Amino acid sequence: MTFDEKFKECVQYFQNHSSPTYVRNDVYLFSDFVELSTVFSKDGEVSFGDIQDRFFGTKEYNSAEERDNDDSLVLNIFMLLQERSYQYGDDYPFSYDNDRTVMKIKVGLNDKQKFYLYLLISSKLNIFKAFKTELTTEFEFVCKIALERYLPTDAVVKNFGRNSAYPGNAIGRIKGLAVDLNLTVDEYELSQVSERNNQERGLDIVGWIPFQDDCMNLLVFLAQCACGKDFESKQHDTRRFKNYLNFYKSNPIHIMFIPYSLINSREKKFYHSDLIEKDYLVFERKRIMDFYDPLNFNTLDSFKVVELCLKYKESIV
Numbered sequence: 001m002t003f004d005e006k007f008k009e010c011v012q013y014f015q016n017h018s019s020p021t022y023v024r025n026d027v028y029l030f031s032d033f034v035e036l037s038t039v040f041s042k043d044g045e046v047s048f049g050d051i052q053d054r055f056f057g058t059k060e061y062n063s064a065e066e067r068d069n070d071d072s073l074v075l076n077i078f079m080l081l082q083e084r085s086y087q088y089g090d091d092y093p094f095s096y097d098n099d100r101t102v103m104k105i106k107v108g109l110n111d112k113q114k115f116y117l118y119l120l121i122s123s124k125l126n127i128f129k130a131f132k133t134e135l136t137t138e139f140e141f142v143c144k145i146a147l148e149r150y151l152p153t154d155a156v157v158k159n160f161g162r163n164s165a166y167p168g169n170a171i172g173r174i175k176g177l178a179v180d181l182n183l184t185v186d187e188y189e190l191s192q193v194s195e196r197n198n199q200e201r202g203l204d205i206v207g208w209i210p211f212q213d214d215c216m217n218l219l220v221f222l223a224q225c226a227c228g229k230d231f232e233s234k235q236h237d238t239r240r241f242k243n244y245l246n247f248y249k250s251n252p253i254h255i256m257f258i259p260y261s262l263i264n265s266r267e268k269k270f271y272h273s274d275l276i277e278k279d280y281l282v283f284e285r286k287r288i289m290d291f292y293d294p295l296n297f298n299t300l301d302s303f304k305v306v307e308l309c310l311k312y313k314e315s316i317v
Helices: 003-016 027-040 048-056 064-091 111-122 129-150 170-181 187-191 238-244 285-290 301-311
Strands: 045-047 094-096 102-105 156-159 205-209 219-225 253-257 280-283
Touching: 003 027, 003 129, 003 301, 027 045, 027 048, 027 064, 027 102, 027 111, 027 301, 045 048, 048 064, 064 094, 064 111, 064 285, 111 129, 111 285, 111 301, 129 156, 129 205, 129 219, 129 253, 129 280, 129 285, 129 301, 170 187, 170 205, 170 238, 187 238, 219 238, 238 253, 280 285
Parallel strands: 219 253, 253 280
Antiparallel strands: 045 102, 094 102, 156 205, 205 219
């Protein structure tokens, strides 16, 4: 299947699913869908009324309260989108009219604004299923860069999942990591891993801050990259490496990279904070954007997907 054929398949899926089936309190997911609708809109904009029609246009109401609940959902979506416009500032690829009821795609987007759209698209793998391999593989690439730019310059950051820096099967890779970290392994726990397992699930990126000695006491970062909206179900994956590696006097820091926009600026916390476990460092859309690397993004296949999205226009109603 060619690149253009894959894109047509994605567009067809989007057209066939006018109203997403998210849980109502997942306003951040609905907001992402509205942003994508704006990108695809033939006029480059969507209004409050457009989204009402798209989500509920053919719905028959049994009560005024039921209609009010639907109107309230759309209002909450637009309020969150307005919050994003302040949060991301000039990096946000959308703008609003004076009464905040019409959302528009900005003209002449720069590469960082297009990078926002890449993260948006990566959070919609159900729509962009045809590009899942490109989007998820390159998500690991940009997350590795984000971690490198976040940590001190002398930190070491390596791929452990796709394009692993460690050769061999899963057991060989874990032993290779142990050598790098100067740690011992739990031979029994490691023996439970199948010899046929070529990629131990759960750990995508590893980083550490070295000392100039050979003591096993290090600050280690174990990162998982997850594009699916069920990312919370993967939070235990990196924790399993405490079974394999004998960390000395300090536990590793667990990191989750996700392409969703979760920061609640008013509360200075995350939306759906209850889904995120304790002792986790989360890099969501805003944080990944903050460590954007202009030298790498526009060489990726994902950049081409963004460009195709910007060229495509449809009537959203």
